[in-house]
Structures are given as C-alpha cells and as structure tokens.
Amino acid sequence: MTRLDVPSPAPAQATDGLAQDTALLSDALNSVLEEQAGRMFASRLQWLFKTAAAVRAGDEGAAERLVAYLRGVPDESVEPIIRACSLELQLANIAEERERARRRRQYDQTGATQRESLAETAQILRDRNIDIGPLMGKLQIEHVLTAHPTEATRRSVLDHQWDVAGLLDKLDDPRTGHARRRHLLSELREDLTLWWQTDELRRVRPKVEDEVRRNLFFFEAVLFDAIPAVLDEIEHELGVNLVQPVLTYGSWTGGDMDGHPEVGADTLASALALHRSTALTLLRTRVDKLAQSFSHSSLRVPVSQELEDSLAQDAQELPTAPVLRRPHREWEPLRTKLGFVHHRLGNTLTPRGREPGYADAQALAIDLRLVLAHVNSRHVASGSIRRLLWQVEVFGFHLAGIDIRQGANVVREATGATLPGFADADEPGRMALLTEALESGRRGITHDPGGEAGELLRVLDTVALSAEAFGPQSVPAFVISMTERPSDVLAAHWLAQRARATSLRMVPLFETRQALEEAPATMASLYAVEPYLTHLRTQANRQTVMVGYSDSGKDTGYVASTWALYNAQEQLAAQAKELDLQLELFHGRGGSPSRGGGRTYRAILAQPEGTVEGRIRITEQGETIAARYADEELAQRSLEQTVSAVLLASALPNPPIKVEWREEMARLSLVSRQKYRGLVYDDPEFIRFFNQIAPIAELSQLNIGSRPPSRKGSSAVESLRAIPWVFAWMQNRVLLTSWYGAGESLASGDLEMQREMFRDWPFFTGLIGTLEMALFKTDLGVAERYLSLVDDDIAERFWSDLKAEHEAVVERVLAITNQQRLLEQTPALQARLEHRNPWIDPLSHLQVELLRRLRAGRDEARGPLLATITGIAAGMRNTG
Incomplete structure (x- = not known):
C-alpha cells in the first residue's frame, strides 16, 4: 500500500446547500442590479447566462447570437456587464467556500473521519504501529506568503467578500427565524450594493507596503487564531504534547528584490516595523482579553513567592501601569500580573520614558508561564492561556520572518x-x-x-x-x-x-x-x-x-x-x-x-522517498492565500491537510520505482521538452503569435501587483516572468503551459506501462492528476475566438498544432485513467467547475472584442478590457 492508497471513508452525504447558497446569492444580486442598473439590464444578464449555457450544450445558433450581441454592445455599456459577470463568479467562489466549511462541520457533527484529516492520519499511523513521537520531534512546516504579480483582487473587494461570507454563514444557522432571516437578507443586499459600487480595479499600481499590509490582514483576520486551534487538534488527535511549534510562517513581501526596483533597504525596514507592530498589537489584544477573564481570587489559587516577587518588581518598574490603580489588584494576582504584561507590551510597542518593555518574545513567554503555573486547574491550563503561549511561540514579536x-x-x-x-x-x-x-x-x-x-x-x-x-x-x-x-x-x-x-x-x-x-x-x-x-x-x-x-x-x-x-x-x-x-x-x-x-496533500505524498523527513517549506501566493485563508475554518482544514501529508510522507515508504518507469519518464521528459521548446523558443514567429492571441501587453497595464511583469523590460519569452506568462495563457483559456508537449510524449509511449505507473507510482499519479485538471479547465472552443486577433499568415499554422497536441494529450490521459470524460471520477469537482463556465464565457467573448477595439486604437475600451482580466481571474481562480 502506497502513501496515496491510504484508506478513507466515503465522504459525507452531499447536500443541496451549495445550490441553495448559489441561488440565494444570485437572487440577492439580481435585486441589487435591478435597482442599480435597471430591470432590463438584470434581465439581459440572465439572458447572457442562459445563452452561454446553451453554447456549452452545443447550440450553434446560440453561439452566433451571443457573439453578435457582444460585438454590438457599445463601449459605455460593456463595463456593467463585465462587472456583473465577475461579481457572479466571486459569489460562486464564496458559496463553494461555505460548502467546504459546511461539509467539515458535518463530519465533525456525525463523528465520521474526514479524508486527509488528522484523525485519519492518526488512524493510519496506529494501524501500522508507527511511533508518532519521533515524527513529531522533527516536524517543522513553514508556509511563506509572497506578493503575487497577478493577484487581481483589491483589499476593499476582499472586505466585501468576507462580509458576504459571514452573512451566508449566519443564514445557514438552523436557529435563524423568519424575522432574523429577513434582517440578514437585507444586510446581504446592502453589502452587495456597496460591493457593486466599489471599483474592482485599482486606480494606481499598489506599492510594496500595500502588499505587506494585504498579507498582514490574513494574520490579523484568520491565522493568528487558526494556528493554536490546529496545534490543539494535533495534540488531541495524535495523542502528543507539543514541545515546539510545528507550524511557522514566513513572508517575501518587503524583502523580494529580484527584478523589483521598488524593493530595498527602506521597504525591508518598513515591513519589519509593520510586522512587529502587528504582532505586538495582536498579542496585547489577546492578553487584555485574558486579563478580563482571569479573575482568580488569591483565596482560591496558591500565590508563590516567585509570583509575589514578580508583581513587586512590576510595580517598581512600571509605575504608570493602569493596573496599579485597580482597587482589587491585591486580591486578584493573576489578573494583576496580566495587567502588567499588557503594559509591558505597550512599552515594547511604543517606548515610554524609562519604563521597560520586553527584550524579546521569550521574556513574554516567561511571564505567561508564571501565570500558567498558578491557574490551579488542568481545564484552565489547557485553555486560552495555552493558546496564547502558542501564539507567542509561533509568531513571536516578528509575526513572520521576512x-x-x-x-x-x-x-x-x-x-x-x-x-x-x-x-x-x-x-x-x-x-x-x-x-x-x-x-x-x-x-x-x-x-x-x-x-x-x-x-x-x-x-x-x-x-x-x-x-x-x-x-x-x-x-x-x-x-x-x-x-x-x-x-x-x-x-x-x-x-x-x-x-x-x-x-x-x-x-x-x-x-x-x-x-x-x-x-x-x-x-x-x-x-x-x-x-x-x-x-x-x-x-x-x-x-x-x-x-x-x-x-x-x-x-x-x-x-x-x-x-x-x-x-x-x-x-x-x-x-x-x-x-x-x-x-x-x-x-x-x-x-x-x-x-x-x-492539491497540496497529494503533491506532498508524491514527493520522492526521503525528501520530506518532517520538514518542508512552501510558498503561498496571491489567490491561493485568499482561497486557503478565507476564514478560520478553511484555514484549519488547509493546515491539517498539510500536516497530515507531511507526517505520512515522512512515515510511510513509497513502493520501489521500477527501472523501466524511470526510463519511461526520462523519455517523456525528453520528447515533451523538445516539443515545447520547439514551439516556444525555437520558432521565431511564436512570440508574435503569443502577443496577439494573449492579452500580455494589456496585462502589464493592469494595476494588480507592484512588480513589473518582465525582468528586463523586454517582450522576449526569456525575460518575461513566469507568473504573467502563465496568467496570460489562463486568460485566453488555452493553458498552454500546463499541457503542451505532454500529448506527443505520452502518445508515443507504452500505454500499459503508463497505466501501471499511474496505478502504482504516486509521482506519476500526481503528474497525470494535475494534467487532467489543467485539461479540464482548458477550453479551445472559447480560445479559438482569440484566433481572430492573430495575423492570418501565422494563425492557422500555430492553431492546428495546438489542437492536435491538445487532442493527443486528452485522449491519452483518458486512456491512462480509464475514463470517458475528464474528472469523471470526481463528479462534484467536475460539476463545480462546469457551473462557472456560463459566467466566464461571456467575459472571454467580451475580452476578444475589447482587445480588437483597443488594438484598433479605441482607447475607451481599455478600462472594460482590464475588468475582463480580473473577472476571468476570479472565475479561473488558480490563475498564475
């Protein structure tokens, strides 16, 4: 049994919650659009959705009607259509995230073991008589948040997204009555109206400090409290006592100079100061909350000489501490100590004269452990003060290393x-x-x-x-x-x-x-x-x-x-x-x-033997950060999947890799590389084809990241950054970078051997699985519309090759996986992705039309065009 063959129970019974939430959000948005843009506009938007769905179903007449309508839309009327479609896609994302949280709760309520959970991992390790202790001793997982050059979502829009998600969660509460529900729906329409009236596009390109603050928001809103919850779950499910934090965070924002002229000593110093002030503010807030609840009486908890001496020293060193003016401070020693801790943290954040703060986070931890030693209860000791100590150990005063x-x-x-x-x-x-x-x-x-x-x-x-x-x-x-x-x-x-x-x-x-x-x-x-x-x-x-x-x-x-x-x-x-x-x-x-x-879980399990060994560092970028840390529950789920995968990858051996498998991979690599480079680097006309069929030049005008899209300001593929390169191919739905070269290489190999590799080698299983996802998101039917933007002398030559290679790779992947359709074995994912298409498709058709207008010199098309880029990014999600 391989790492990827670990047994899992069937998932919980699917509900219609996702469909209900999607309908509820669409109805609420439709009401807003009727008020803001008129009933005719709202009706026309529904027609667009239904017509795009009919095109998907193969109705050629619907395709002609859709394209004819979009080509005839005047410039001033394009932007509201784009924004409405984009908003529908973002609401679909929110509904899906709430469904993930709902399913997690269902598992928890029924007591069933969820796939890829810590509970499942603990059972697997116990079944194999693996000692968890040594594994935990070397476990160290670090996620590094980076600035994303193509992250398209503004912070203001993120705020509206979280507000809507919170309301959706409240509406899902079975205790909600009719009056409360009416009030919540009114709030939902209000939030959607504010969102509709908010600019989706930034008026100016963000500064490095903006990107630092954006990532810090996820720490403030989610991660600072999610991490202790995950550590508690690790201890509970695996039956261990953690002696060191196994999860840490890093960041690149403010310190990533590579090809970025605006990052340097000043931005690093500014980012360090922002990290420190955020960490200290978060800790002060948690200490203050703890002080409010720690009302222990000196009559009911033992007061050691050590605590008395510590309080006396605090009173001497911190004469302006507000806690000294509390009338009950002598009878509530733990609350008093925490009051002094709060004041010292304030001095650390903003020095006050000669009063001392904390030299470092370890000094704070010593004071908190002193409080912990006097709580006189295992229930209290394992509660909020333990979580606070974990926050100190994980985040310190630096929050995340840069x-x-x-x-x-x-x-x-x-x-x-x-x-x-x-x-x-x-x-x-x-x-x-x-x-x-x-x-x-x-x-x-x-x-x-x-x-x-x-x-x-x-x-x-x-x-x-x-x-x-x-x-x-x-x-x-x-x-x-x-x-x-x-x-x-x-x-x-x-x-x-x-x-x-x-x-x-x-x-x-x-x-x-x-x-x-x-x-x-x-x-x-x-x-x-x-x-x-x-x-x-x-x-x-x-x-x-x-x-x-x-x-x-x-x-x-x-x-x-x-x-x-x-x-x-x-x-x-x-x-x-x-x-x-x-x-x-x-x-x-x-x-x-x-x-x-x-999927991070499967990617980690597919790593080569001996490469994980309890330690891993992983970057998280742009929309990936937003998707994983949209709220605390989703963050906990994502983190437990990563921890579970690292534990299993470290503990369970992979099967021996046959010599002939390695030989086949070497052959696949050589053939696919030759095919790919022959197109992208060796064909002198390819760069002209790329610049015409993809919105790469227009992408550089979008204020979505502080970093320039090219390392050297050149249009050559060699100097173009990998992220905007991928982003551009996502926009036109070709996704060339994710599959080109795989068709010829796979088709020229031994099918039965490839099936065996897919079945028994986790690495190859993961390779084909990721390829399958990319192929499912590829849509050459929509992409062919972009071909009208390409010069006639090169259009057909390149397009014929792309189509042939795409057909070859789809055919071979289906043969290897024994499926009739892509993602056939994951129908829920298949349905979810297909559900987005009728809203993404109009944006793609509009993007083609707007590219044509802009390249013909109609500058008024620029704003709406850039809006289609952010809208398609929202629909595709993993864009760059």
Missing part, C-alpha cells in the same frame, strides 16, 4: 565590486577567493557600486541591524534566485558575513532545467568548503534548498519540469543524508498547474 531574495547576477555584481579579483576570475578562482576571504574574515573594499548591487549591500546592512533590534528570526534567509554555480551561494554568504548578518542562512533557488540537473554538483562543491560547513553547523546542520516550479515550467514545459524537479530533490536528499545534514526543501509552488499548483 526572507530577502535577489538574483545571482546581482550577487555577482555586488561581490565583483567589493572583492578584488572576483569579477575576472573563473569559477575555481572565484571559489578560492571566496574561501580565503571567509577564512580570513576579509571584508574587501568599501565601495557602493550603485544600482541593484548597491541596494543589495544596503539591504544586508539592514538585515544585520534587524537581527540586533528584532532578533535573528525576523530575517532568517537569503534566497538566491537563478542559482547556477556554487560561487553564487558562497558569494551571497560572504556578502552577508561582510555585513555582519551572520545569522542569515543561504537558500539557493534552482529554477531552470539545467540548474536543477546540476544542483547536486553545485551543492557538493559548497559542502566541500569548510567555512560554508561551519556556517551550516550554526544552523543546526540544516541546508534549505529551494526548487522553482515557475521558471522550470516556463523553461522546459510541464512534464519535463516535473521530472527535473523530482530527480533534483531525490539526489539532493541522498547527498545530504550521506553528509549527515538536514535538508529542508523549499517548494516555490504557485496556483496554476504548470507552477506546481493543485
């Missing part, structure tokens, strides 16, 4: 400007120079090279200062993008040591196929450098290596990228084990299938 990231080319430039001889040396020479400089402590020359290199040096100085001011956990890692050679990492390490940012650990990011293939050799060279090994010893012998799904997929196609990632991880893990090093793999996953998207 990684810094910069490209290896900038690292080389900065090193060349400060270490004489480096710029002109070959690779062995550079390694020798760096090794000698690290051993001798040589800091090179003081020189500001200016530009990105100079800013990197200033950032490293800021990191050193932040370690002193906020602790080393505030900026834990330096991610070196596009790492190609050992000196890239060693140079970054020397620059950090030069700045005295000694706690900063180096994280090479291998992104292209060649870099992934050479990664084991690159790391072997680093491990042979004694100063670097000394650095790893200060990091508890831990080496973090990041593997990039985005650029490897853009470089070589989905199949070849997936195999290169698998091989690199497998070899890196074996290498680290031989050297007695702890390898922590950092997965740079995005939302779309070609960027590592899909």
Whole structure:
C-alpha cells in the first residue's frame, strides 16, 4: 500500500446547500442590479447566462447570437456587464467556500473521519504501529506568503467578500427565524450594493507596503487564531504534547528584490516595523482579553513567592501601569500580573520614558508561564492561556520572518565590486577567493557600486541591524534566485558575513532545467568548503534548498519540469543524508498547474522517498492565500491537510520505482521538452503569435501587483516572468503551459506501462492528476475566438498544432485513467467547475472584442478590457 492508497471513508452525504447558497446569492444580486442598473439590464444578464449555457450544450445558433450581441454592445455599456459577470463568479467562489466549511462541520457533527484529516492520519499511523513521537520531534512546516504579480483582487473587494461570507454563514444557522432571516437578507443586499459600487480595479499600481499590509490582514483576520486551534487538534488527535511549534510562517513581501526596483533597504525596514507592530498589537489584544477573564481570587489559587516577587518588581518598574490603580489588584494576582504584561507590551510597542518593555518574545513567554503555573486547574491550563503561549511561540514579536531574495547576477555584481579579483576570475578562482576571504574574515573594499548591487549591500546592512533590534528570526534567509554555480551561494554568504548578518542562512533557488540537473554538483562543491560547513553547523546542520516550479515550467514545459524537479530533490536528499545534514526543501509552488499548483496533500505524498523527513517549506501566493485563508475554518482544514501529508510522507515508504518507469519518464521528459521548446523558443514567429492571441501587453497595464511583469523590460519569452506568462495563457483559456508537449510524449509511449505507473507510482499519479485538471479547465472552443486577433499568415499554422497536441494529450490521459470524460471520477469537482463556465464565457467573448477595439486604437475600451482580466481571474481562480 502506497502513501496515496491510504484508506478513507466515503465522504459525507452531499447536500443541496451549495445550490441553495448559489441561488440565494444570485437572487440577492439580481435585486441589487435591478435597482442599480435597471430591470432590463438584470434581465439581459440572465439572458447572457442562459445563452452561454446553451453554447456549452452545443447550440450553434446560440453561439452566433451571443457573439453578435457582444460585438454590438457599445463601449459605455460593456463595463456593467463585465462587472456583473465577475461579481457572479466571486459569489460562486464564496458559496463553494461555505460548502467546504459546511461539509467539515458535518463530519465533525456525525463523528465520521474526514479524508486527509488528522484523525485519519492518526488512524493510519496506529494501524501500522508507527511511533508518532519521533515524527513529531522533527516536524517543522513553514508556509511563506509572497506578493503575487497577478493577484487581481483589491483589499476593499476582499472586505466585501468576507462580509458576504459571514452573512451566508449566519443564514445557514438552523436557529435563524423568519424575522432574523429577513434582517440578514437585507444586510446581504446592502453589502452587495456597496460591493457593486466599489471599483474592482485599482486606480494606481499598489506599492510594496500595500502588499505587506494585504498579507498582514490574513494574520490579523484568520491565522493568528487558526494556528493554536490546529496545534490543539494535533495534540488531541495524535495523542502528543507539543514541545515546539510545528507550524511557522514566513513572508517575501518587503524583502523580494529580484527584478523589483521598488524593493530595498527602506521597504525591508518598513515591513519589519509593520510586522512587529502587528504582532505586538495582536498579542496585547489577546492578553487584555485574558486579563478580563482571569479573575482568580488569591483565596482560591496558591500565590508563590516567585509570583509575589514578580508583581513587586512590576510595580517598581512600571509605575504608570493602569493596573496599579485597580482597587482589587491585591486580591486578584493573576489578573494583576496580566495587567502588567499588557503594559509591558505597550512599552515594547511604543517606548515610554524609562519604563521597560520586553527584550524579546521569550521574556513574554516567561511571564505567561508564571501565570500558567498558578491557574490551579488542568481545564484552565489547557485553555486560552495555552493558546496564547502558542501564539507567542509561533509568531513571536516578528509575526513572520521576512526572507530577502535577489538574483545571482546581482550577487555577482555586488561581490565583483567589493572583492578584488572576483569579477575576472573563473569559477575555481572565484571559489578560492571566496574561501580565503571567509577564512580570513576579509571584508574587501568599501565601495557602493550603485544600482541593484548597491541596494543589495544596503539591504544586508539592514538585515544585520534587524537581527540586533528584532532578533535573528525576523530575517532568517537569503534566497538566491537563478542559482547556477556554487560561487553564487558562497558569494551571497560572504556578502552577508561582510555585513555582519551572520545569522542569515543561504537558500539557493534552482529554477531552470539545467540548474536543477546540476544542483547536486553545485551543492557538493559548497559542502566541500569548510567555512560554508561551519556556517551550516550554526544552523543546526540544516541546508534549505529551494526548487522553482515557475521558471522550470516556463523553461522546459510541464512534464519535463516535473521530472527535473523530482530527480533534483531525490539526489539532493541522498547527498545530504550521506553528509549527515538536514535538508529542508523549499517548494516555490504557485496556483496554476504548470507552477506546481493543485492539491497540496497529494503533491506532498508524491514527493520522492526521503525528501520530506518532517520538514518542508512552501510558498503561498496571491489567490491561493485568499482561497486557503478565507476564514478560520478553511484555514484549519488547509493546515491539517498539510500536516497530515507531511507526517505520512515522512512515515510511510513509497513502493520501489521500477527501472523501466524511470526510463519511461526520462523519455517523456525528453520528447515533451523538445516539443515545447520547439514551439516556444525555437520558432521565431511564436512570440508574435503569443502577443496577439494573449492579452500580455494589456496585462502589464493592469494595476494588480507592484512588480513589473518582465525582468528586463523586454517582450522576449526569456525575460518575461513566469507568473504573467502563465496568467496570460489562463486568460485566453488555452493553458498552454500546463499541457503542451505532454500529448506527443505520452502518445508515443507504452500505454500499459503508463497505466501501471499511474496505478502504482504516486509521482506519476500526481503528474497525470494535475494534467487532467489543467485539461479540464482548458477550453479551445472559447480560445479559438482569440484566433481572430492573430495575423492570418501565422494563425492557422500555430492553431492546428495546438489542437492536435491538445487532442493527443486528452485522449491519452483518458486512456491512462480509464475514463470517458475528464474528472469523471470526481463528479462534484467536475460539476463545480462546469457551473462557472456560463459566467466566464461571456467575459472571454467580451475580452476578444475589447482587445480588437483597443488594438484598433479605441482607447475607451481599455478600462472594460482590464475588468475582463480580473473577472476571468476570479472565475479561473488558480490563475498564475
């Protein structure tokens, strides 16, 4: 039995709650549209929905009527249609999220074990007589929130989404009576009206600080309280006592300089301050709430000499603390102590004269543990104060560590400007120079090279200062993008040591196929450098290596990228084990299938043997953050799935991988890569085809992310960032990056062997499953409408090839999975995705028409066009 074969009970009985919620929201929106845009408009919108559904059903006449109507819509009338369709799609998302929460509650109410839950994981491990204790001792899962260059949802819109979701949840309460329901529906229509009257598009491009604040909102609204709930569930279901937090969070916002001219020392310092103030504010709020409830009388709880001494010291050091003016403070020692804690946190947040605050989060934890030791009840000890201590341990005063990231080319430039001889040396020479400089402590020359290199040096100085001011956990890692050679990492390490940012650990990011293939050799060279090994010893012998799904997929196609990632991880893990090093793999996953998207649970279980070992780091981006952390229940569900998968991947062996399977994957990788690169990189006319069939140029004008869509300002595929590259192919419904090359490679192989691989090899199961999802979301029928935007001399040549490759891959995936239709074995998911299409399709047809108008010089089409981009993104969800 493999990791992916773990037994699970059948899911709970499906309800019609999703359909009811969808209808309720649509009815409420229709009422709003009748008031705001007129009854005729609302009626026309319903006609659009029904006509698009008829087109889906194969009605050619409906297709002609739909296209003719949309082409005739005047510019001033287009925008309301787009916004209404977009709003319907976002409401469908909310209804689906509420259905997920509802199903989780149903499992909890009935006592049934939900798939991919901690309860199921505990049972699997017990059935195999696996000792959970050692597993928990090394468990460490970190999610790293990043800014998403194509995240299309404004914060104001997110606020309205959460308001609507909250009302939907209240309407679902069986205790709600008729009067209360009428009031809630009135609130719903009010919220939808406010949402309708809100700009979906940003008027200006967001700043880096806006993106920092957006991610911090998820901590404030959901994660700060969701994490303790998950830790409590881990203890309960697995029967363990956690001695360390197994979940932590990181961030890239404010520190990700790679190709981003607006990120530097100032944005890092600002982000660190925002993180700290948010963490301290959240902790103060929780401490204040705890003080209100901790009304223990000194007559009923023991008061130790230690507590008395602590209170006396607080009174002496904190003479302005409001708690000193409470008349009952002497008889309520725990409430009084918490009052002093609250005041010290205030001093930490905003220093007041000579009164002290807390030096660090550990000092706060000591005070809270003193309170915990006096509660005189196991019920109280395992309640709110325990959850508060978990929050202190997980989030500290930094909330989430901010990684810094910069490209290896900038690292080389900065090193060349400060270490004489480096710029002109070959690779062995550079390694020798760096090794000698690290051993001798040589800091090179003081020189500001200016530009990105100079800013990197200033950032490293800021990191050193932040370690002193906020602790080393505030900026834990330096991610070196596009790492190609050992000196890239060693140079970054020397620059950090030069700045005295000694706690900063180096994280090479291998992104292209060649870099992934050479990664084991690159790391072997680093491990042979004694100063670097000394650095790893200060990091508890831990080496973090990041593997990039985005650029490897853009470089070589989905199949070849997936195999290169698998091989690199497998070899890196074996290498680290031989050297007695702890390898922590950092997965740079995005939302779309070609960027590592899909179900995290199955993706983790499909990892190569020995690559997880209790530790994993995963990026979360843009709409993925919003989808997983829409509310506390969904966040808990997402986190328990990740914890469960990491535990099972660490404990359960995968079956032996047959030699012929590896040979088949090597062949698939080669054929698919040649097919993909032959189209994308080798055909000189492809870039013209891409720029015409996809809204990539228009995408750069949309104020949806602070980062430019291209690394170098060039239109070439090589310089285009992977995320907008994928986003553009999602917009026109081709999703080329997620399947092109797979058809020819799979079809030319042994079908029976591929079926065996699908059945018995979790890696191949996951590969085909992700491919199937991408194919289901691909719609060449809609995409063909975009072909009218392409020059006649290239349109048919490229389109014929795309259609043939798509037909080949669909046919082969169905044959491998023994299905008649894609997603046939997951009908609920199939129905949910199909339900969106009648609202997405009009947006796609309108986008084609608006692209035609804008490219013909009608600038008034620009605003509505950009609105279609955000609307389609909302419907497709995993966009980039």
